[in-house]
Amino acid sequence: MIKCHLSRIMGEKKLKIADVTRATGINRGTITRLYQETALRVEFDVLEQLCRYLDCDIKELLEIQPDT
DSSP: OEEEOHHHHHHHTTOOHHHHHHHHOOOHHHHHHHHTTOOSOOOHHHHHHHHHHHTOOHHHHEEEOOOO
16 A cells, blocks of 8 residues: 655645645645545656655655555
8 A cells, every 4th residue: 555645744844735736736636635645546747746846755755555
């Protein structure tokens, strides 16, 4: 299972979904699904934009966790 830490990172930086959408141009629905961890797939360019905007590494944004 892949865990997305977008909500934690955004919380630490005091960012709202609207802030990230406005700054990156990424669709609000895409960011919301990543934030709520309901996304089934994501484009590489979206991941790259988020990492650049949030100044984080892909390893900080996504983590593989064992299935339980």
